[in-house]
Amino acid sequence: MVEEILRKLQPYFxxxxxxxRPKQHVPFRQKLxxxxxxxxxxxxxxxxxxxxxxxSSIDLFAQFRALFAGAGGSILALGIGPIVTxxxxxxxxxxxxxxxxxxTKPEDRAAYQDFQRFLVFVMIAFExxxxxxxxxxxxxxxxxxQLGVPLSFITFLIFFQLFIGGVLIVYMDEVVSKWGIGSxxxxxxxxxxxxxxITGLFNWVVPPNSQLPAGIIPRWVWIAQNYGANVLSADGLMFLLIDGGVLALxxxxxxxxxxxxxxGTRVEIPLAHAAVRGARGRFPIKLIYASVLPMIFVRALQANIQIIGMMLYQRGITIFGEYVGSQPxxxxxxxxxxxxxxxxxVPALVKxxxxFADLPDWMIILRLLIDATILIAGGILFAIFWVETSGMDAKTVASQIAKSGMQIPGFRRNPQVIERLLERYIPKVTIIGGAAxxxxxxxxxMLGTIGNVSGTGLLLAVSIAYRFYQDLAKEQLTEMHPLLRRFIGEEV
Structure with missing residues (x-):
């Protein structure tokens, strides 16, 4: 029923x-x-x-800013939040x-993508x-x-600027995805x-209500100047480890x-071209097969729950919790x-x-256990969803390999045969990778990171940088060997 409505609305979407999209291959330098x-x-x-x-405005996404990108108070305050949501x-x-x-059907995938695009614009307005x-x-x-206008007009201007910023993010993402490198x-x-x-390493500014500079290296200088030999004591070493940022580093x-x-940990499936003798390759199934993108979905879900909670609190509904600024x-x-x-x-540090001075210890530990459950279970769940909806499942990959003219040596050139072989690995690796x-x-x-980018943000940054490096290498390779573009689904 719902899918029939989507198909009827698809012409409008x-x-x-x-x-x-580019009508022919875009040269590497132009993409860069x-x-x-x-x-x-x-x-x-x-x-x-x-x-x-x-x-007096606050950044509601402050806890999730590393994840949602953008910047609080700017026209890109929404960041990639609407796209992820x-x-x-x-x-x-x-x-x-x-x-x-x-x-796996082209018409259903097109309907899915068109509706997702429409939903992104709805979420921009909603957020x-x-x-x-x-x-x-x-x-x-x-x-x-000063302008002689009602306050509601300024409110509308704020909404309009946020909406424009959200739309700009969408089209900037499309430009990179279609004309650039990566997404x-x-x-x-x-x-x-x-x-x-970088700011977390070198920032010399001292935050309000703090004696220490924000950056780790300036903190070490401050500690050396003010603690001296006392830093070698038990309390001094603990201070250096936690407040000095050594543990985070x-x-x-x-x-x-x-x-x-x-x-870099992967299972490689050997491939050979059916028509070109000697042309061989490998299809890698990585341990982190679904990448770290499932963590974006997990944290985005938590962020939306927190937003709903804050909206209720601002309306005087405190049954779900109270807030100080953007902190529950x-x-x-x-x-x-x-x-x-x-x-x-850590209860002693939390208090x-x-x-949080009067917060019971059991509530602090329960929060940690709930967060651990959300991260691990959510990582597995969204990894499975991502693989199934992004064309990384065994059936879609098998079809792509068959269409490229490649086959697995020792097996018949049949998509169903390739699919059965991939089914031995992809579902298991997806679950293990999501949990890992x-x-x-x-x-x-739990241990903290430089610049308070959060564990999610750090994992995303490292994984994205690693894959961006691989994309650069792949782009340079396809410049040298145009036949490879057919294997990865591009037109020559």
Whole structure:
């Protein structure tokens, strides 16, 4: 029933303007130019503030900023949130069988993609309204008085700017995906997290209500100047480890090596071309087969739950929890909020914050256990959904291999035969990889990371950077061997 409605509405969804795909192969240098150009534009837009915003406004996505990209208070405040949320909704609807689409069929996949595109624009408007009605983005009454316009007009201007920023993110993502290298969403996440890590290392600014500089290296200088030999005592070493950022630095370096190792761990299926003698290749099935993208969906789901909780709190409904700024401090919303550092799960450290001074220890530990369950179970669930909806399942991959003219030596050249062989590996690797990414994210969150980018953000940055390097190598290779473009699904 639902899918029939979607097909009837599909002609209207197709009318939504989109970036035209290149009609022929785009040279590597041109792709690189488009990617760099969009990246520069992205950084420029994150520095364009929303006009009419009151200084008391808060960044509702502060806890998830490394994940959602964009910048609080700018016209890109929504970041990639609407794109991720729309993808989550559709994956859940298709996975639950509410929308019955066979994504291995071209017509069903087209209907899925067209509806997802429409849903992204709906979510841009919805999330912009949420930021306004949750009182996160407050219109400036003084500006309204100076311009002689009602406050509702300033509110509309804020909504309009947020909507335009969300639309720009969508089209910038399309430009990179179709004309550049990789995807725009991954590029924006990598850019934001890299910036946060560099700032977390070298920032000399001292935050309010703190004696220590924000950056790790400036902190070490401050500690050396103020602690001297006392830093070698038990308390001094603990202070250096936690507050000095040494633990965060060690965790960050360890996670980088672990993710690179996991990305390189794979099962390789040998391939041979049926018509070209001597032409051989391999199809790699990586341990992290679904990448770390499932973690985006997990954290995005948590972010949307927190947004709903804050909206209810702003309306005087406190049964689900209370908030201080954008931080939940009680109730189920506190238990569902992500752990991001030792100050979120070690009771003695949690209670150094006056807000949590009276919080019972069992509630702190329960929050950690819930977050661990969400990360591991969510990583597996969304990894399965992602593989099934992105064309990485055994049936789709087998069809692509067969169409490229390749076959597995020793087996008949038949998509069903290839599919049965891939079924031995892909489902198992998907589950193991999803759980492994959940565990790595949990460990990184528990120990802390440079720049407070969170374990999710760090894993995303490393995985995206690794795959971006692979994409660069692949682009250069296809420039030398145009026949390879047929194997990866591009037109020569």
């Amino acid at each position: 197709e009318r939504i303007p989109s970036v035209e 130019a488009w990617t760099v150009g969009i990246l520069i534009l992205y950084f420029a837009l994150t520095n364009v503030p929303v006009f009419g915003l009151d200084p 729309a993808s989550i909704i559709l994956q859940l609807l298709v996975g639950a069988g509410i929308i019955k689409l066979d994504l 912009a309204l949420v930021l306004i009605f949750s009182r996160s983005m407050i219109p400036n009454a003084q500006i309204a008085a 725009g969403v991954s590029l924006f996440i990598l850019a934001g997290i890299s910036q946060a890590i 060690i965790t960050t370096i360890a996670i980088i090596f672990l993710v690179v190792y996991a990305e 401090v009680s109730g189920i919303m506190y238990l569902l909020s992500p752990v991001q550092s030792p100050y979120d799960w 150094t914050n006056p807000i 990414i959940g565990v790595l994210t949990l460990i990184a969150n």
